[in-house]
Amino acid sequence: MNTPVCLITGATDGVGKVTALELAKRGFTIVVAARSATKAEALTSEIATSTGSTRCDVIVADLASLRQVRQLAETFRRRYATLDVLINNAGVFLPRRTVTEDGYEMMFQVNYLSPFLLTNLLLEHLHTSEHGRIINLSSSVYTLGRFDAHNLQSEQHFSALGSYASTKLFVLMFTAELARRLAATSVTVNAVHPGIVRTRMLLHAPGALRLVSYLSLPFSISPAKGARTSVYLASSPDLRGVSGQYFANAKPAVVNNTFNTAHNRALLWDLSLDAAAADTATAARRAR
Numbered sequence: 001m002n003t004p005v006c007l008i009t010g011a012t013d014g015v016g017k018v019t020a021l022e023l024a025k026r027g028f029t030i031v032v033a034a035r036s037a038t039k040a041e042a043l044t045s046e047i048a049t050s051t052g053s054t055r056c057d058v059i060v061a062d063l064a065s066l067r068q069v070r071q072l073a074e075t076f077r078r079r080y081a082t083l084d085v086l087i088n089n090a091g092v093f094l095p096r097r098t099v100t101e102d103g104y105e106m107m108f109q110v111n112y113l114s115p116f117l118l119t120n121l122l123l124e125h126l127h128t129s130e131h132g133r134i135i136n137l138s139s140s141v142y143t144l145g146r147f148d149a150h151n152l153q154s155e156q157h158f159s160a161l162g163s164y165a166s167t168k169l170f171v172l173m174f175t176a177e178l179a180r181r182l183a184a185t186s187v188t189v190n191a192v193h194p195g196i197v198r199t200r201m202l203l204h205a206p207g208a209l210r211l212v213s214y215l216s217l218p219f220s221i222s223p224a225k226g227a228r229t230s231v232y233l234a235s236s237p238d239l240r241g242v243s244g245q246y247f248a249n250a251k252p253a254v255v256n257n258t259f260n261t262a263h264n265r266a267l268l269w270d271l272s273l274d275a276a277a278a279d280t281a282t283a284a285r286r287a288r
Contacts, residue, residue: 003055004129005080006234007031007122009063009115010090012039015137015194018227019087019234021047026235028085029055033072035062063090063114064100066276073121083125085234087135088115088171097158104275105153111167116174117276119189126187131240134178134189135233138171138246145169147259149267170268172246172255177265179244188243190233193253194226 006028010016020030024047034040040058047056057079061072076083091111098106104113119134126132144165150156152170154163175191182189232250233239245252 003027003029004084005029005031005082006085006087007033007076007083008087008089009033009118010137012036012043015226015230016087016089017043018224019089019230021050022227022231023085023234024051024053024056026231027053028234029057031057031059031076031080033059033061033090035060063110063118064106066102066109066114066117069114069117070121073118076122077125080125082128083122083132084129085133085135086119086122086126087137087230087234088119089135089137089230090115091137091167093160093164095160097154097163105155105158105163107163107167108153108170111164112170112174113272113275115171116272119178120276123187127185130186132187133234133239134175134187135230136171136175136189136191137230138175138191138193139165139168140193140248141165142168142172142255143257145257145259147173147264147268149271152271169257169259172257173260173265173268174272175246176244176255176260177269180265182243188239188241190239190243191246192229192233193246193248194229 004027006023008016008020008030011020011030011032012034020032020043024030030047032040032043034043037058037060040060044056044058048054059072059075061068063069092107094106100106100109102109115136126134141161142165144162145168146162146166147169152166154166172191175189178189229247229250233247246255247253
């Protein structure tokens with residue numbers, strides 16, 4: 001029997017790990033994209049032990065490298081004929097401005113640009129699925145985010161929380177714009193706020209952000225609860241045809257940010273194409 005295939009990034013810990021385990025229990029073939037082969041192999045062993053499923057694969061890739069993102073997409077295309085669910089789950093939160101090998105601010109690239117590139121590179125495979133689904137992890141802190149076409153990567157001023165919030169806003173803007181471009185197809189794309197989750201990112205927040213994390217702990221939830229909405233979006237038959245939404249607690253939520261306009265979404269798309277390099281433009285335009 002054919003089983004649905006799910007590719008998930010950032011699945012070796014926290015919400016992503018629980019999401020992978022739960023979808024494996026539901027009969028999905030799980031493809032884990034991770035920086036660490038050791039952690040990814042440990043996850044596949046845990047999936048096999050806890051679910052009895054051996055339908056789990058690993059592709060090693062670091063989202064801080066666009067070259068590796070392209071290799072990830074190419075490896076997946078060679079191994080699998082179709083992609084049913086893509087979950088862009090990986091994310092980082094850094095206290096200082098750090099630049100990747102591609103010359104981009106780290107949070108901008110890992111949280112937003114690499115998922116943008118990976119999604120576009122795999123659109124053709126998503127189209128081969130009867131109901132291809134894209135799930136993008138965002139956060140309620142998007143409300144603090146800003147869209148400035150001349151300062152996308154905090155070149156002029158860096159604030160750890162502000163820059164992180166902006167990447168989560170970009171994820172929501174990308175989700176809405178991609179949904180518009182995919183409206184005539186069977187592929188859907190939605191965004192998720194998992195909640196304030198007790199992950200390594202929250203518990204080991206650096207520097208001055210440690211106080212914010214400490215104050216958030218009473219309101220935080222477990223990774224198991226944080227994964228529920230992603231699992232719901234990936235597996236529920238009720239979500240067929242639902243696209244361009246932002247979900248929190250498994251329910252659609254209103255996106256409230258004045259920078260989230262049709263003009264800015266289209267502009268961000270074009271700027272992202274330029275940033276991801278010319279050789280991805282053809283694949284991305286297939287979403288039009």
